[in-house]
Amino acid sequence: xxxxxxxxxxxxxxxxxKKSLKCEQHMGHRAMYWYKQKAKKPPELMFVYSxxxxxxxxxxxxxxxxxxxxxxxxxxxxxxxxxxDSALYLCASSQVSRISVTGELFFGEGSRLTxx
Amino acid sequence: xxxxxxxxxxxxxxxxGISIINCAYENTAFDYFPWYQQFPGxxxxxxxxxxxxxxxxxxxxxxxxxxxxxxxxxLHIMDSQPGDSATYFCAASGRNDYKLSFGAGTTVxxxx
Numbered sequence: 750x751x752x753x754x755x756x757x758x759x760x761x762x763x764x765x766x767k768k769s770l771k772c773e774q775h776m777g778h779r780a781m782y783w784y785k786q787k788a789k790k791p792p793e794l795m796f797v798y799s800x801x802x803x804x805x806x807x808x809x810x811x812x813x814x815x816x817x818x819x820x821x822x823x824x825x826x827x828x829x830x831x832x833x834d835s836a837l838y839l840c841a842s843s844q845v846s847r848i849s850v851t852g853e854l855f856f857g858e859g860s861r862l863t864x865x
Numbered sequence: 866x867x868x869x870x871x872x873x874x875x876x877x878x879x880x881x882g883i884s885i886i887n888c889a890y891e892n893t894a895f896d897y898f899p900w901y902q903q904f905p906g907x908x909x910x911x912x913x914x915x916x917x918x919x920x921x922x923x924x925x926x927x928x929x930x931x932x933x934x935x936x937x938x939x940l941h942i943m944d945s946q947p948g949d950s951a952t953y954f955c956a957a958s959g960r961n962d963y964k965l966s967f968g969a970g971t972t973v974x975x976x977x
Contacts, residue, residue, distance in 0.1 A: 753908075780963065791954050791967035792909065805963055839908050850961050853899070856908030 752776075753857035755840050761863045764830060770860045772823040772840030780804075780850065781823040783815060784839040786859070792839055798823060799845060830864045837861050868892055869957050871968025879976050884942040886971045888955035891936065895957040899965070900929065900940050903952045912953070913940070945975045 753774045780799045784792035797805035798817040814826040837859040871888045899914035915922045915929045922929045928941045955968040
């Protein structure tokens, strides 16, 4: 199983709503990532979890709140978003060890978010 | 600032032709150089990757050429097919670095 599964595929929310994006992988990867991608742009790193601990937060606004309940799951909680937050949100995972972190990123298909 | 510069922004090639995408970097600490392929509505997928101890790596119709002294690397798609029409991103990262620095992307269109 070499899949990263993201739900929902599409989400439309108002600026006062609270919603969550979910990501799951069963490849035994211990690093999980959230990326944001705008149309015709490269993915931008938001957060990295390594061994279920937040390792990187790329100065993301607090209206985005990540959570890693276990080694297979990653959530992104959304609250009070702005229209400019509309984008494709990609989850990814990679194999890491305690001494090395570079390696192939496996991306999900993304959740297309529209903020009205 | 963008750590990996990618060109061209887009290219059109005839079926059977060669597509060439170029990337340049400044950070000499980079030691992992992957290429990702992304189809519309899908997430990026790793196509091929290289480390600086080799100058070329080939997988099927896809070849990475790497020039460490010039700090440049390129992707060659041989015998381009319509199914290769996608956006291609080069990227780079350093040892023990979670963060990939992506190029701006190249949209490749292969005409039948």
